[in-house]
Amino acid sequence: MEACSGCGLTIDGGDAACQQLFDEFRVREAADLAPSYASTRLTIDIYSLQHPDRYCVSAKSLAAHLTGLAWALEHDGSDTGLRVLQRWVNGRVDIPKPEIPGVRGEVTIGDVHGVPDREDYLAAVDRWAGSTWTAYASLHAIARRWIDQAVGQA
Numbered sequence: 001m002e003a004c005s006g007c008g009l010t011i012d013g014g015d016a017a018c019q020q021l022f023d024e025f026r027v028r029e030a031a032d033l034a035p036s037y038a039s040t041r042l043t044i045d046i047y048s049l050q051h052p053d054r055y056c057v058s059a060k061s062l063a064a065h066l067t068g069l070a071w072a073l074e075h076d077g078s079d080t081g082l083r084v085l086q087r088w089v090n091g092r093v094d095i096p097k098p099e100i101p102g103v104r105g106e107v108t109i110g111d112v113h114g115v116p117d118r119e120d121y122l123a124a125v126d127r128w129a130g131s132t133w134t135a136y137a138s139l140h141a142i143a144r145r146w147i148d149q150a151v152g153q154a
């Protein structure tokens with residue numbers, strides 16, 4: 001057994017096995033579990049923040065995923081808001097890349113992938129989102145600033 005270098009999940013096969021678990025989960029999510037586009041977006045943001053060496057290499061990609069998570073937890077999570085954030089991050093923004101926390105939440109895809117139905121899915125994603133957001137506490141202020149910029153520009 002190895003620990004995934006991103007989220008710390010102990011799994012036979014390490015990083016690649018963690019990614020595979022997520023890929024399989026995404027198929028079930030799209031086909032069956034997720035009630036809306038916004039929730040499938042949210043799981044990408046969470047997984048990316050827990051695996052920043054792969055998915056948050058640039059300041060922009062970090063900003064996209066971090067503001068997406070913040071939008072879900074601190075705002076209404078609406079598709080309209082997500083589009084505003086996406087436009088902002090795809091535009092000409094010059095933002096610094098802050099240091100990413102080394103520990104990224106106690107809840108991982110290992111706790112989420114086996115959910116039996118939509119109700120459990122929603123509860124598990126909620127816990128996963130909260131745990132990841134808490135782990136990113138050092139970046140809450142900058143995430144809120146980025147959202148203000150995006151909304152101010154829209």
Ligand SMILES: [Zn+2]
Pocket residue numbers: 004005006007008009015018019051
């Ligand atoms: Zn992982």
